[in-house]
Amino acid sequence: MTIIIPLLICAVNMDWTFKPDMKDWETKNINGKIEAVQLQGSTCIKLTTTSARKNFTVIRRQINDVKIGDKIEITAEAKADTSRAKLVISGGFKWGEKVNGGQYVEKKYTANYIWTKLRIVVKVKKLPLYVNLGIYKAKNKYLLLKNVSIKPFLGNIASKSELKSTKINLPGNLPEGNWEQIITENKGSLSKTNNGIRLLADTADSWVALRQKHNKFKIGEEIIFSAEVKAPTENAQLIVTDGFIWGEAVNNRPYHKTKHSGSGEWEKLQARLTVSSNMVCVGLGMSRGCAKQWLEARNIKITREREIIPSQVKNTETRLQKCAKNSENPLKIRNYCKKTLIELRKRFAAFKQAEDTQMITCLKSLRKTLIKAETPVFVSCGVINPEKIKLDSEKSIQIEIYNISRAHSIYMKINAPGAKIKEIDPTSKTKFGLLEGSLFQVPDAEPAILEISANQNVICELLPLDHNSGDAYRKFTIQKWR
């Protein structure tokens, strides 16, 4: 994570608590009620809507001491029984007024009756800037407001002074080394589960994370940091940084971050990085703004790419062989192999440049396997892929060509200069010519039968038009009769 701290930090830094007379707050109320209530010794504001269909009940206040370009963070703690209860930051107009070209950012409360801190980070574009809290178009609902705080935004993760990192030992199946547990102002927790770890953020202010520094990787190496992560928030993330520690403000350094979808299900997250400095940091956690959210992680791994490529290649080769034997669905395998090959091809140039002979050999082997899998297979007189075939006394031969690489029919081209080629319908034994350009079709379920006649030796070449590797053609020679 690269953080740029602005040189001129805006001056605003306020905690607004409510008073019974609602001093400093402006109200607008259509078919609703706004009242001050006492709860556990402090004053709260309760906004209630009545049953009327058109209602708009809001309190708002101008934020002074900000100027255009300032980046501020507004947090409002409240609870509601409707998701139409909102925290709205409006610039250049008050929420509820019709103004074109104003600035508008909103976040909604959840209808869960739980005290929730909503946080909005906003860059001021229009002045005056207002904080608005209210309910729009909801019948018989309430919003109870506790407090509002406004401070300059320093980044999604904690500033250095806030950090309290502790070195911890993770469960046995996690990567070795010193992991740092980072929990801002003790507003969160980390616990070990059977398979991995669980992080919990108590408040929206919490930055709860794990990180680990490394200096063992060589420059130019590709590393992959991966983990299976389960979280109900999109702020759950996995990161690899290069030349700086996650959480420190550094400019123009590479990093790669992957976020969870927030589905609450296990997802495999992976971040790749080509190392360009002596220090690499890997991190896993939730950025700020995740009040009462959690993250579970297992199978946390840091791998060098070159360590996994041989197994990837072997796996691909095995699957291609299975495909050739028709014991697996060819289309599914094709897609898998294509994906692997495209990924590996991208790395080929880098390995070549680094003169990594082991990797180059490995990738070349995969390429060969792929070509082998896509090269046409034919049978003549019971022999598979004969290099030489002798014409019979009729000066012709028959070959059966199979499609073993695709789950649908493919077109092939046969180059046989000087030879006459006919295709045969196996049912009616009808013979007919090929398409222009010596093209013919090979279905997935049955062979194409060709009859080749010639008066001389002919070098034939079979080329499939549906292939993903170069050189996927088969050559054979037809020898003349006597």
Add this chain to the structure above:
Amino acid sequence: MNFMLKSYMLLFCSGIVLSTRGALVVNFNPNPWSNSNPVKISTLKQQSKTVLHNEHPVFLVNVHNSSSKRLFATVKLEEFNKVKIPEASFCLRTSVNIRTKNGTLKADPLPRLNKEQIISIPGGESRQVWLEFDASKLIPGQHDYTLNIQNINNVPVIQVPLNLRILPLASNLKPDLLVWDCSLRGTEGETRELLLTELVSSGVNIFHSICEIPAKFDDNGNMLGIPDFKELDQIAKVLKPHARILLLRAANLFKQRKHRSKHKGYLKSVSGKLIAFGSPAWKTALSQWAQAVSKHLAASSFPNSKWAFYPYDEYLGSGFVTFAKTVKAAVPDVQIFGNPAGRSSQQYLGTLASKKLIDIICPTAARYYAEKAERVSLYKALKNSNVRKLFYFAGWPQKDFSPLKMYRAQSWKALAWNTNGWGYWTATGVAKNLWGGSPWDDYDNPRPNPESLYIEDGVVIPSRRWRAVRAGVEDYALISLVRQKATTATAKNTIKNAIAAVMAAPDNYKIYASQRQKMIDLLMQLEGIKK
């Protein structure tokens, strides 16, 4: 029973598909220009077309095999009243799927069916039958055909009705069409003839030759003897009947070679001395050489108005200006072609046009799409000049490009932008497959093959993209004819709206079909032909 009644009865009985017999299901493809794989489509529409007398209408039929076994079917075209159809007037093709460098499967090549006109359809799959007519080989009037599709192991025949109306009108107002590297790809004999026929019939009229015209010079740049015109003569003889303009890259000899650090000039005298670019000796050499080329071509029935020098590719810079000034000083009416591609070339365009140092400009289409200010300056530079205006596109993998949006639409763009025509790189590639290996294999070279014709010894197979080029050229000719005849504001407005409609949806076949029909209707109305 008359033909139409018979057709409608057939449609009525067959439900949503056009017709079925056993495992075979036949219907019209709603978009002949889609290069996606043919699929079973349940769309029914009676196919009738009205065309000019020199057009090439296309009908596309899908044949689906609903069984699990492969079937073979014969495809035969018959005229309803059993009149024999001239063989040269139609051609039956099919589409073949080919894997592109992007990994997609495109139905791009359109080879002819075999002599027996048999297609194979694997179980559960569809095949396309592409039927194209050459209307110039048919008599104007109404032609009602049936395309008979029959499983070779079964008797029942599926009859697909087609109606073609040929108007007694033709339009030769075709756009300038340039496809690069028309050295005819180094082909010879029958293949060369086939290729030339294919290019000319699709509207190519600006040919680009990469032949050299070597000459010898002394140290002062004086030409010794006459240049060697052997290569030029060969190509000029072949292209003479067909070329609106012949572009000569022969001026390569005099180009500035900045990237060669050892010497600035490329030209050498017989004594081995380098003649520096722009030097007095270089100017003398170029002037004498240009005069000799002009004189020789004029004697071969190629006056200066029918050919142009093409000194630099995708560049209009100071080198271009020096070249143009020298050539124009020697032979004032010789034409010079430039195809600016980068922004840096733009600044020279105004200068070149105003000083009449460029005669044919062909910028990339992107320059016309560029932000408004740039477009305005380009138009300003060209507005009052007599420059011949073209535009072009290039790129790969072209097999993945949409035939409608990238090929047919270019002619409509030429109409919208009021240019003389357009060009693209490339239909044929150059000799010895320099551009990305074989057209049949996108994986035999780091760069995929960009050609839109599949050429090999004795065979030239068009692609769907190439046929879209021809359809666009015919659209241009039709609209230009209607434009010529339209005198009322309403008619002119109809033409304007048709062009705008296609420009707004260049990948929508329905829009092309409907707007083209409007143009045909307008032409018939203007010419007093009954519908």
